[in-house]
Amino acid sequence: MDGTLTHAIHDFDAIRSQLGLPAGQPILESIAKLPEQQAQQINQQLDELEYDLASQATAQPHSDELLALLSKNNCKLGIVTRNGHGIAKATLKACGLDTYFSDASIISRECCAPKPEPDGINLLLERWSADAGSADESSADENSADSDSTVMVGDHWFDLESGKRAGVTTVHLDPKGIFEWPNETDYAVVSLQDLAALWYE
Numbered sequence: 001m002d003g004t005l006t007h008a009i010h011d012f013d014a015i016r017s018q019l020g021l022p023a024g025q026p027i028l029e030s031i032a033k034l035p036e037q038q039a040q041q042i043n044q045q046l047d048e049l050e051y052d053l054a055s056q057a058t059a060q061p062h063s064d065e066l067l068a069l070l071s072k073n074n075c076k077l078g079i080v081t082r083n084g085h086g087i088a089k090a091t092l093k094a095c096g097l098d099t100y101f102s103d104a105s106i107i108s109r110e111c112c113a114p115k116p117e118p119d120g121i122n123l124l125l126e127r128w129s130a131d132a133g134s135a136d137e138s139s140a141d142e143n144s145a146d147s148d149s150t151v152m153v154g155d156h157w158f159d160l161e162s163g164k165r166a167g168v169t170t171v172h173l174d175p176k177g178i179f180e181w182p183n184e185t186d187y188a189v190v191s192l193q194d195l196a197a198l199w200y201e
Contacts, residue, residue, distance in 0.1 A: 003155035054090035078105040080120035115158040118166035132167035160184035
């Protein structure tokens with residue numbers, strides 16, 4: 001979601017500093033190491049920071065076009081995020097993309113172990129009665145490209161690693177075109193428009 005369907009605006013170093021967490025370490029994992037009461041307090045602070053960021057969220061160029069294309073072709077769409085569920089919904093609403101995702105298709109940090117663990121993708125596949133190589137083959141249009149594939153699209157190593165560990169195809173979206181994690185990346189694109197173009201190849 002953040003940095004893929006939306007513009008990346010999170011300053012994670014600043015967030016770590018505000019929460020008093022170690023520099024350069026993943027935020028959720030750092031919080032998980034704290035005593036329970038302290039962790040609860042910091043999680044509440046994190047939620048407040050993230051709700052504020054959600055209200056400022058803007059859609060990535062061509063995100064609506066891509067989601068409309070996929071929906072038109074009977075693709076199942078889901079979000080796997082390290083955000084909270086309410087924060088994810090607020091972000092999507094601020095960007096005008098909320099109509100594409102049901103509550104059950106938004107997998108947040110409250111649902112299961114966060115990315116890079118594969119649990120979120122596996123939970124979505126379970127809810128869709130699909131597997132890593134077959135996203136609802138019974139209802140997919142057999143004439144549409146890659147209608148039997150499950151794909152994880154993301155802008156961070158966490159996304160790509162979770163996809164690899166779940167056994168699904170991975171797409172790295174990097175507008176800068178650097179593509180830092182080739183070992184975890186099946187396809188690399190610089191825009192969602194380029195990703196949409198893959199549908200027709």
